[in-house]
Amino acid sequence: MELFNEYLRDLRKDKRLSQGELAEMANIKAPYLSKIETGKEPAPSEEILIRLAHVLEEDPYRMIIKAGRIPNDFKNVILRDEHVYNYLYRKVKSRPIEEGATKYE
Numbered sequence: 001m002e003l004f005n006e007y008l009r010d011l012r013k014d015k016r017l018s019q020g021e022l023a024e025m026a027n028i029k030a031p032y033l034s035k036i037e038t039g040k041e042p043a044p045s046e047e048i049l050i051r052l053a054h055v056l057e058e059d060p061y062r063m064i065i066k067a068g069r070i071p072n073d074f075k076n077v078i079l080r081d082e083h084v085y086n087y088l089y090r091k092v093k094s095r096p097i098e099e100g101a102t103k104y105e
Contacts, residue, residue, distance in 0.1 A: 004067045004068065005038065008037055015055075017055075046069065049064050
């Protein structure tokens with residue numbers, strides 16, 4: 001699985017933007033972006049991820065998930081929609097236990 005910092009760096013390079021340009025366009029500090037891209041800082045907040053996604057023309061939900069998080073919009077749907085919960089429950093139950101995962105029985 002591609003690490004978030006590599007994913008972000010590749011998106012930026014594909015758009016031919018420098019770290020400084022991307023940082024300015026996303027309203028963050030260039031040194032902070034550099035630390036994210038080098039893996040010295042964890043993925044930023046959802047708010048910053050959304051700004052980066054818009055500048056990089058990436059789907060914000062995909063960027064948040066690539067950062068190892070569940071978008072707040074997804075959480076809200078899961079919490080409010082019994083059909084979504086049931087679907088996810090069936091998906092989890094039908095899959096083998098992945099390394100480090102927990103199955104609640």
